[in-house]
Amino acid sequence: MNTFAFLEKAARQRPDAPALVQGDEVVSYREFHDRALAVGGNLLALGLGAGDRVAFCLANSPRIMEVIYGCFAAGLIVVPVNARLHAREIAYIVGNSGARVLIHGAEYQDGIIENETLFEGVTRFCTEPAAGANPLDDLYDPARALTAGVEAKPEDLCWLFYTSGTTGKPKGAMWNHRMVRCVIMNYLADLHNIQPGEMVLHCAPMSHGSGIIALPTVARGAVNAIMDSASFDVDALLATVERLKVSHIAFMAPTQIVKMLEEYVPGRHDISSLKAICYGGAPIYVDQLRKAVETFGSIFVQLYGQGESPITITGMSARLHQELLDAGDARIGSAGQIRTDVEAHCVDADDNPLPPGEVGEVVARGDVVMPGYWANPEATAEALRGGWLHTGDVGYFDERGFLFLLDRAKDMVISGGNNVYPREVEEVIILHPRVANCVVFGIPDEYWGEAVHAVVVPKPGETLTAREIIDFCGEYMAGYKKPKAVDFVAELPVSGYGKILRREVRDRYWEGHASRIGGGAGAKVVQG
Template sequence: MNLAHLLVRAARGGEDRPAVAHGSGIVATYGSLARRAACLAASLRGSFGLNPGDRVAIAMKNCPEYLEVLYGCWWAGLVPVPMNAKLHPKEFAFMLGHSDARLCFVTADLSAGIQGESADLGDLLEVIEVGSSSYRRLLRDDPMAPAECALDDLAWLFFTSGTTGRPKGAMITHRNLWTMTSCYFPNVDAVAPGDAIVYAAPMSHGAGLYSLPYMAQAALHVVPESGAFDPTEFIGLMGIHQGLGAFFAPTMIKRLIKHPSAGSAPIENFNTLVYGGGPMYLADLKQALKVFGNRFVQIYGQGESPMCITSLTRALHAESDHPAYEARLSSVGRAQMLVELRVADEEDRSLPNGEVGEVLVRGPSVIPGYWKDESATARTLRNGWLHTGDIGSLDEQGFLTLKDRSKDVIISGGTNIYPREVEETLLRHPDVAEVSVIGRPHPEWGEEVVAVVVPRSREPLSEEGLDRFCLEHIARFKRPKHYCFVETLPKNNYGKVLKTDLRALIL
């Protein structure tokens, strides 16, 4: 079934209901949003001659038109290829060429760069700037009925971040996204009509995926005027719209709770902040709960199982008197409703509770494979299970605690050392603002532990003092053998630390 039916249903339930806001102002009702998506779909199919299954790239910063382009593609039976607006033009060109995109919608800030890099792409018919006269003409066609789609038809071609090489195209189907939407309400948040979602994180990724459950409830979709995350702006929106929800990366939460106005923010209008996409350290989470109260839900997912592997619910965040409270806060929660989860060894044999291995996932949320990459599909989807590449352990209640990505585990003297455990320890030091722990080749031990530290102030930190601090909290063999002090950690556009860049720095 076509995902566009979420918009059809919402419009039938109330054409005049507010659908999209740009900052404080309403710019579209559900009736007008559905009509614009239907007219755009008709133009894509008629004027450009696109066929069901053709790919349409979206290189746009967050803006109100994003939703009508995304849902217009689905309405026409086409496959949107959302791309991070902060990519380099050459990265856009790779994704456009690899996906065989027929059209590319862009915002004005990206138009020139993409036009220049995509000139030689034979399959690409046109680059269309939203808001231009060319774009407005596409909205004048007579609307078409939503195209028929099978559940296993491709719905979203999601390119991985590519921090360790060329990005892969995860083939997300309508079934995968219907599953994600179905799991959202019992496992993440109970959205009600009249609630709102704020798109402060990129709509090309998790934030845009979460438009689906909010569309299912005919809620309000709020795009900040900045098109990005600004703590001052976000707190201002909390005073304007009711029942707010948002999806944040952990680094965004840290910025929000440090804002001078955070303590006086109108939190009564703020329902839920879903966080994921990277490690949320225990100290940061406790501080966030102290500032904003029990409004947090953690999800763990991947592009290969979009936003849908585990969740740590609001109720679990509130059980501060539970004897395993801190361990649970340090976990990523339990498997979502339609997901099967286990931890396995290198031979794919399930491991007992408490033992550490690779996290494997199975269920209707898991993609069928990667776009034009049979070898990656075979490696990742072995024996009917998604091999996440994440290392973790399960407890008796089914809580999953992630240790690290498999490629980030440090093996020193034949013993596994998990960087996150060392990072969690160092972040408890009052003079450490940020830290990332990596392995460096060692002629005797195989690898040695190196901590790359961002000091909290300009005052120099003592390696000896940090070493003593680690020895007070973790085993001697886990402590860093060297410390490297930097002003900032290299990160990608979603706030994830680029450990490949750190390794280049210390090698």
């Protein structure tokens, strides 16, 4: 079954109903269906064939959904790129995936031109007239539109989700049609049962978690409403909830929930239509969660997953949130229970299953787990050894199957719901001509959960400022990856093999904190 069939069915059943909404733009299901077929047909007319990759880097808009479903319809593999990445980072993903086409917003044009050698051989389409790029409107020419979606087998790839690895180089988690279908059905079954016509609002990047939740929205013939503000604006969000009678906010990082609590003005907007807010991707303090439930009602839904098993390993429904809070149950500090059609447990260093209460690495399996990483058999073998996805997260399951996350086997930092790997930041800092050495890690931060922090060793006789290091990083990478603070030292501790002892340095900043993932001393945290 081709995932495009979900859109095809929705367009047949609800042709004139709104499918995609942003500001004053309303795209009906008939129009969405026809535009996706046009995108698919025009991509094939370029000479692309089944299994070819098409990358996009776009700010949130209906165009994202049209491109995704256009690729599904044509049997192509879509490669969403985080819209916050630097042009060089975009180029790496385009090159690694072998994407023949890049669809991008006009805001990326200058960066692409500055690094144009990295994009050689790639056909580009831009949302506005731009040198070296075709107009995006060319992909909507109805003369070359497909008449229907192509046939697809369950194991055919349809999506490459790029997620960083321990080396800092992004890896493409391969998703096939069976996997995407299972993610869709699991979300509807376990987290929020979206209904036809329901208004689902997106205020987080649709290249990631929010865009994944857009898929079950389409499957149910509901409305994907998209915020048109460039940054997260609480008043604009709640005004949109009131205007559109939004019932479900697709995905929020905990930092957005905290900001919403800080800026919420009771009575300013009628948000009584709101029935569910899905959150994940980073820690949230239990006290903050409790206050959110008290303020907005029992509407919060938690998910835990990763790109290799998108949004689907464990979860906690709105009902379960309320039950645990009412009972004063410590399980509110967990990452929820194993999802319906997923298997998961913890293993020791030799991959032996551990009983409830014993700490080890979280592993999972099921049709929601990727078949592997794109063009990376070594990483695939490591991540999927023994037939289980090794998440790199350390924790334990209790006797009722609630997952408590304690640490990360890998060094990834989750800051405001964004994944940052220290190695990729270090590789940039070390390029600075006055830097001798450095180490990067996450430190506790009440707002961000974790903040990216750098400890730098200047070269002998050189002096540096934190601002110089932060600005230098900004020339090479997305803003959210830059250190939020920098300390300077004369030397870093190293092992007998000369390896920097990252944890020894990092642990000094975590003294008095309950876990390595976030939270103040003695505080419970919820992992998303």
